[in-house]
Amino acid sequence: MSPSAFRRRHASDATQPSAGAGAPAEAGARRWAGGRGKRLSWVKAGLAGLPAVALFVAWSLDDGGYAPTAWYPVALLLVGLLATILVAIPGALRTLSHPVIVGLIAFAAYVLLSYGSILWAVDAGAALEGANRTLLFFLIFAVFAVLPWTPTSALTALVGFVVGLTVVGGVTLGRLVAAEDPTAFTIDARLAAPLGYPNATAALWTIAALPALVLAARRSTPVALRPLLLASSGFLFELGILSQSRGWLFTMPVVLLVLLAFFPGRRRLVVFAVPVAIAVALTAPPLLEVFAVGGYREGDERPFEDIVSAMGTSLDAVPRAVGLSFVALLGAGALLCALERVGQRARVALTRVGTGVTVAAVLLAGAASFQATGGDPAGTVSRAWDDFRSQKEVTAVEGSRFTSLGSGRYDFWRVGVEAWREHPIAGIGQDNYAAAYLAAGRTGEEPRWVHSLPLRLLVHTGLVGFVLFTLFAAASLAGVVAGLRHLRGSDDVMIAGAAALPFVVWAVQGSVDWYWEFPALSGPAFGFLAMAAVLGTRRTTPAGSSIPARIPAAAAIAVLIAVLIALVPALSAARDVRAAENSWRTDYDVAMRRLDRAASLNRLSARPPLSEAGIALAVGDLPRASRALKSVLERDPESWFAHFELGLLRSADGDRRSARRHLARAIELKRDDALLVDALARVGTRHPLRLREANERLTERVALRTAR
Numbered sequence: 001m002s003p004s005a006f007r008r009r010h011a012s013d014a015t016q017p018s019a020g021a022g023a024p025a026e027a028g029a030r031r032w033a034g035g036r037g038k039r040l041s042w043v044k045a046g047l048a049g050l051p052a053v054a055l056f057v058a059w060s061l062d063d064g065g066y067a068p069t070a071w072y073p074v075a076l077l078l079v080g081l082l083a084t085i086l087v088a089i090p091g092a093l094r095t096l097s098h099p100v101i102v103g104l105i106a107f108a109a110y111v112l113l114s115y116g117s118i119l120w121a122v123d124a125g126a127a128l129e130g131a132n133r134t135l136l137f138f139l140i141f142a143v144f145a146v147l148p149w150t151p152t153s154a155l156t157a158l159v160g161f162v163v164g165l166t167v168v169g170g171v172t173l174g175r176l177v178a179a180e181d182p183t184a185f186t187i188d189a190r191l192a193a194p195l196g197y198p199n200a201t202a203a204l205w206t207i208a209a210l211p212a213l214v215l216a217a218r219r220s221t222p223v224a225l226r227p228l229l230l231a232s233s234g235f236l237f238e239l240g241i242l243s244q245s246r247g248w249l250f251t252m253p254v255v256l257l258v259l260l261a262f263f264p265g266r267r268r269l270v271v272f273a274v275p276v277a278i279a280v281a282l283t284a285p286p287l288l289e290v291f292a293v294g295g296y297r298e299g300d301e302r303p304f305e306d307i308v309s310a311m312g313t314s315l316d317a318v319p320r321a322v323g324l325s326f327v328a329l330l331g332a333g334a335l336l337c338a339l340e341r342v343g344q345r346a347r348v349a350l351t352r353v354g355t356g357v358t359v360a361a362v363l364l365a366g367a368a369s370f371q372a373t374g375g376d377p378a379g380t381v382s383r384a385w386d387d388f389r390s391q392k393e394v395t396a397v398e399g400s401r402f403t404s405l406g407s408g409r410y411d412f413w414r415v416g417v418e419a420w421r422e423h424p425i426a427g428i429g430q431d432n433y434a435a436a437y438l439a440a441g442r443t444g445e446e447p448r449w450v451h452s453l454p455l456r457l458l459v460h461t462g463l464v465g466f467v468l469f470t471l472f473a474a475a476s477l478a479g480v481v482a483g484l485r486h487l488r489g490s491d492d493v494m495i496a497g498a499a500a501l502p503f504v505v506w507a508v509q510g511s512v513d514w515y516w517e518f519p520a521l522s523g524p525a526f527g528f529l530a531m532a533a534v535l536g537t538r539r540t541t542p543a544g545s546s547i548p549a550r551i552p553a554a555a556a557i558a559v560l561i562a563v564l565i566a567l568v569p570a571l572s573a574a575r576d577v578r579a580a581e582n583s584w585r586t587d588y589d590v591a592m593r594r595l596d597r598a599a600s601l602n603r604l605s606a607r608p609p610l611s612e613a614g615i616a617l618a619v620g621d622l623p624r625a626s627r628a629l630k631s632v633l634e635r636d637p638e639s640w641f642a643h644f645e646l647g648l649l650r651s652a653d654g655d656r657r658s659a660r661r662h663l664a665r666a667i668e669l670k671r672d673d674a675l676l677v678d679a680l681a682r683v684g685t686r687h688p689l690r691l692r693e694a695n696e697r698l699t700e701r702v703a704l705r706t707a708r
Contacts, residue, residue: 052144053160056524060168060204064195065519068129069578071136072571074519076564078139083560085146092146097537099479100145100530106472107138113465114430118604121429123636125605130431130460132570135563136519137526141476144530151492154531158211158498159225161524165208166232168194169239177319182294182311189294189311190401191242195520199513202243203521206252206509207502209236210259211528214498216333217265217272219340220491227333234276234329238322241280241287244295244401251509258504264484264493275332279325286317291401408443409451409512415440416455420462427462435638438670449514453507456516473507476533483536492535499532573602577611584615591615592624599631606636613645617691622649640669644676647683648691656684675701 055074059065065074085092096104114131121127172193176185185191190198209232215221216229240248260266294311419428419436428436434448436459441447450456457466480500487493506515506525515521576598584591592615598608613628626649632642647662663680670676675697679689 050156050160052157052527053164056161056520056527057164057168059518059520059523060165060194064197064200064204064521065523066196066517067578068132068570068574071133071519072567072574075132075136075139076567076571078136078143079560079564079567082139082143082146083557085143086557089146096145096534097479097482099475099482100533100537103472103475103479103533104142104145106468106475107141110461110465110468110472111135111138113426113461113468117427117429117432117461120426121432122435122638123429123432123606125602125607125635126431126434127429128570128602128604130429132567133517133519134430135567137522140523141526141530144527145534147531149531149535151495151535154495154499154535155215155221157531158215158495158528159221159229161528162208162212162215162229162232165204166212166235169205169236173239173242173318173322177315180312181308182315183308186294186311189291189307190244191239195518197518198243199245199247200515200518200521202240202245202248203505203509203513203515205236205239205243206248206255207505207521207524209233209240210255210501210505211498212236213273213276214263214269214494214501217269218491218494218498223337223341226337227330230272230276230333230336231326231329234279235322235326237276237280238283238287238325241284242290242318244288244291246401246407247509247512251512254508255505258508259501263497264488272333272336275329275336279329279332283321283325286314286321289314290318295401408445408447411441411443412437412447412451413455416450416452416459420455420458423462425462426464427458427460430460433459435669438640439638439668441671444673449517451514452512453510453516456514476503476529479533479537480529483533486536496532496535499528499535501528503529503532569601573598573605573608576601577608580615581611584619588615588619604635606632606639606642609635610639610642613642617645617695622652625649638669640666640673640676643669644679644694645691648679648689648694651679651683651688652691659683 062070065071111134114134118124118127176182179185185193187198192198192201195201195204212229212233216226290311293314294307415437433450437447450459457469483496484493487496503525506521576594580591580594595608595612609628609631613625616625616628629642629646632639643662643666647659647666650659650662660683663676667676682688
C-alpha cells in the first residue's frame with residue numbers, strides 16, 4: 001500500500017465512532033460477508049438461471065417442444081422442483097406480492113377449468129392433453145415466481161437465453177446454407193427450422209432479439225457482453241426475415257410501440273436500436289431473395305430441382321451478408337459503450353440523439369406508410385381487407401411474401417367465433433377446435449388450432465376461461481409495473497423490462513397466430529414474466545398471517561402429488577405410442593403390445609387406437625384395423641378419418657349399408673370433402689374406392705399443402 005493510500009485509509013478510520021477493540025475484526029467480518037454475499041448471488045444465478053436457459057434452448061432444438069413426449073417429462077420435473085422449493089422454503093409463497101398471488105390463483109383456476117372441460121368436450125383425449133399442457137405453463141410460471149431471483153441471476157438467465165438462441169440460430173443457418181436440399185429446413189422457401197413452422201420460428205428469434213437489445217443498452221451490463229448482445233439482436237432479427245412471417249411483420253410495430261410508450265430508458269434504447277435497424281435493412285435484400293426465387297407462385301410449373309438450385313444459389317449470399325452485419329454491430333456496440341464512458345456530456349448527447357431519432361423515426365414511418373399507399377391510405381386498407389377475406393393462396397408478389405394478405409386466417413376466425421357463440425360460457429373443450437373447423441370450414445385446410453390467442457381462450461374455455469386468463473395476465477403485468485416503479489433510478493429496471501418482453505411478443509403476435517402450443521415460445525413467455533413480476537416486488541420477509549407458513553405449502557404439495565399421479569400415465573402412454581410408431585416395421589407384435597398398453601394407460605385419448613389402426617392397415621391386418629377404428633370412435637365420436645377408413649373397409653367387405661353410413665357421417669364431419677364424396681359415390685359400383693388409392697390421395701394432398 002502506498003504512503004498516501006495508507007494515510008487516507010487511517011484518516012477514514014479515525015473519523016468513525018469508536019467501537020472498542022473488536023471493531024477491526026468486525027469490519028473484516030463485514031468485508032468477508034460482503035464478498036460471500038456476492039459469491040452467493042452468483043451461485044443463485046447458476047441454480048436459478050442456467051437450468052431455465054437449458055430447458056428453453058433444448059425445446060427450441062426439439063421442434064419447439066411441440067410433441068407431448070418433449071414436454072411431459074419437463075412437467076414432471078417441474079412438479080418435483082416446485083415441491084422441493086416449498087418444502088425447503090415454507091414461506092416462499094408468502095413473500096410474493098399481491099399481484100403475483102392473484103395471477104397465480106387466476107392461472108390455477110384456468111388450469112382447473114381446462115381439466116373440467118374434459119367433461120363436455122367431444123374429444124376428451126385432446127382436452128386432457130390440452131389441460132396437461134396448460135398445467136405445464138402454470139408450473140413454469142409458479143416455479144419462476146418462487147425462485148430466489150436477484151438482478152444478477154436474472155441477468156445471467158436472460159443473457160444465457162440470448163446466447164443460447166444465437167448459437168441455435170447460427171447452427172440452423174449453417175445447416176440451411178450447407179444443405180444439398182434446403183427445402184428440408186423450409187416451407188415454401190421460408191425458414192421453418194428449428195420449430196417446423198415459419199411463423200413460430202420468427203417469433204422464437206424475436207423473443208430473444210428484443211431482450212438482447214435492451215440488455216445491450218443497459219449501462220450496468222458487463223461491457224464485454226454489450227457489443228455481443230447488440231450483434232446477437234441484429235442477427236436474430238435477420239433470421240426472422242428469412243421466415244417471411246406476415247404476422248411477425250405486421251405486429252412488430254405494436255410491440256415496438258409498447259416498448260417506446262412504457263419502457264424505461266427508451267431514449268437510450270433507441271440509440272442502440274439505430275445500428276441494428278440499419279444493419280437489418282442493409283441485410284434484408286439477400287434474405288428476401290430466398291423466397292423470391294423459391295416461393296410458391298400460382299401456376300408455377302418449374303421442376304423441383306430448379307427450385308432447389310435457385311434457392312441454393314440465393315442462400316450462398318446470406319452468410320456473407322449476415323456475417324458482415326454481425327461484425328459491424330460488434331463495432332457499433334463497442335463504439336457506443338466507449339462514448340458512454342467518456343463522460344456525462346456524451347451520455348446527455350446520446351440521450352438527446354435518442355429523442356431526435358425517435359421523433360424522426362415516427363415521422364419517417366408515417367411518411368413511408370403514406371407513400372406506400374400511393375396517397376390513398378383508406379383505399380389501401382380496404383383492398384388489404386378484401387385480400388385478407390379472399391382466402392386466396394399466397395404467391396410470391398414482387399419478390400416478397402409480405403406484400404400479400406391472402407390466407408385462411410379469416411375463415412379460421414369466422415369458425416372460431418361461431419363455435420364460441422354456440423358455447424359462450426365454458427367453450428367447446430380444451431384443444432377441441434379441429435372438429436369444429438372441419439365441419440364448418442370453407443378453405444379445404446385442416447387447422448388444429450384457431451390461430452389467435454384471444455379466440456383460443458374463448459373457443460376452448462369460453463368467457464369464463466377468457467376472464468380468468470385475462471385476470472392472470474393483468475395481475476402479472478401489474479406486478480411488473482410495480483416492480484419497475486420500485487426499481488426506478490436503477491439499471492436493474494431494464495432487466496425487469498427485458499424479462500417482460502417475451503410475454504409481450506408472445507401475446508401480441510400470438511393474437512394472430514398459434515404460439516400457445518409451442519413450449520419453446522410459451523415457456524420463456526410465462527417464465528420470464530414471473531421473473532419480471534417478482535424482481536422488484538418480492539418481500540424480504542413473509543407477509544404476516546395467522547396461518548402458519550407450512551400449511552399453504554403442505555396443501556400445495558398435496559396438490560402437486562395428485563398432479564404427479566395424473567401426469568405419469570399420460571407420459572407413459574405418449575412414449576409407448578411414439579415407440580410403436582418408430583418400431584412397427586421391425587417388430588409388429590411388440591408395437592401392438594405397446595399400443596394396447598398406451599390405450600389402457602390413457603383411456604381418453606384416441607391417439608393409441610388411431611396409431612394402431614394406421615399400422616394395422618399398413619401391414620394389411622384388416623380385422624385389427626377395424627377393431628382399432630371402432631375404439632377411436634368410442635373415444636372421439638367426431639373423427640372423420642375413422643369413419644372414412646371404416647367406410648372403405650365395409651365397402652371392401654360388401655357391407656354397402658354400413659359403408660354408406662360411415663362415409664356419409666365422414667362427409668358431415670369434414671364439410672363435403674371431394675375425396676369423401678367420391679368414396680361414397682363409388683360404393684357398390686364396379687370400381688369402389690380402395691384403401692390404397694384413398695391413402696395415396698390423402699398423402700399427396702398433405703404433401704402439396706406442406707409444400708405451399
